[in-house]
Amino acid sequence: MKILVTGASGQLGSEIKELSVNYTDDTFIFVDREEMALDNLTQVLSVIETIDPDLIISGGAYTAVDKAESEAELVDVINHQAVATMAQWAKQNNRKLIHISTDYVFQGISSTALKEDEPTNPINVYGLSKQKGEEAIITSGADAIIIRTAWVYSSYGANFVKTMIRLMTDREEISVIGDQVGSPTYAHDLAQVILEIAHSEKWAKGIYHFSNEGEISWYDFAVAIKELKNLACHVRPITTAEYPTAAKRPSYSLLDKTKIKQTFGVAVPEWKQSLSNMLAKI
Template identity: 75%
Template sequence: MKILVTGAYGQLGSEIKELSLIYLSDTFVFVDREEMPLDDVSRVFDVLEEIGPDVIVNGGAYTAVDKAESEPELVDIINHQAVETMATWAVKNRKKLIQISTDYVFQGNRDMPLKEDEPTDPLNVYGLTKLKGEEAILKSGADAIIIRTAWVYSSFGANFVKTMIRLMTERDEISVINDQVGSPTYARDLAKAILDIIHSENWQKGICHFSNEGRISWYDFAVAIREIKNLNCKINPIPTTAYPTPAARPRYSLLDKGKIKSIFGVEVPDWKDSLEVMLNRLEG
């Protein structure tokens, strides 16, 4: 099986690359913005024609949520039009696609774990373009699985965990938002779930949710990082209103993982267990 992974140097792409070493019967092709520029739709199609993958894992995206507010046209090309091109190619060639999407397609005004059929209503440009990418896939009829995830972190790349460690090392006191609720996603767990799904005999197209188990705020996440790393920084809980950003964020984005567990038998670790694993890898 030939598996193409976009976003090769991103958090998810890097984790898939490490795990791919155990799949000796598969051929993995990892591309970044140099090999497959997602802002050049015609090039996306050409690269797919050249490589001819059996499965596309699209982990590449425009993910700078605040910056996205100031360049919506570019964000739409990368998160929507390039995805539409992948779906079109997959249909034409009868191949499979796994698209990584986001909790930001939701409004975040509920207080129950979000199921896949929950009404979508994005608060920002990033969420809107990711939703349009989802809709393009569904409209195309591609044999595709869309996996929505949230609060992704990894030992690779820049993310909340690494930022917190740096700030708590540099400062005696920091403030972290405590009224946005969800569950983080260790990119390695997501990468394993994706590879399990690709090799599953129960491939079933549609939308699934994946994040680690548990329900916390960003403040809770920061406190756990401090505890595990044995740091001495004071952490102040603050409301979202005290930390304005160009892009609005959903207040509630806890994803229901029942579907992905029941269909594919995917294991979903607890968020704190995964955080400890990641921090151990970071130190190692």
């Protein structure tokens, strides 16, 4: 199988690259901004046509949530129009697509874990662009799997875990939001699931949710990082209102993973074990 992976140097792309060595029968082509700029739709189509993959893993995206508020047009091209281009090519050429989406497509006011058929209603520009990307895939009729995930971190790239370690090492006290609830996703676990699905005989197009098991706040996440790293910094919980940002954040975005587990038989590790695995790696 020839697999094209976008967002090669991102957290997820880097984890897929690391795991790709286990799939010796496949040919992986990893592309990033230099090889395939997602804001250049002509180039996107040209690169895909040249590579002619059996499967596209669409992991590249504009993910600077706050900056997106002032760059709506650019965000739409990358997260919506480029995705539409991939989906249309996949449909026309009878190829498969796995696209990574986000919990930010939801409004974030639920009190129970979000299922795949829950109505979407984004509260920021980034979320809206990702919603449009999902809709473009569905409209295209492509043989595609959309995986919504949340709170992604990895030993690669910049993320919450690395930021917390740096701040807790430098400071005696930090404040972390305690009223936004969800579950983090170790990108290594997500990469494994994507590759398992890609090689599964049970391929079933549609939308799926994946994050690690558990329900925590960002504050709980920070405290766990502190404890596992044995850092002395005091972590203080604050409210969302005390930490204003350009983009609104969902207050509750816990994803229900029942469908992906039942359909593909994949394992969903518990969040603290995955965090421990990542910290051991760095």
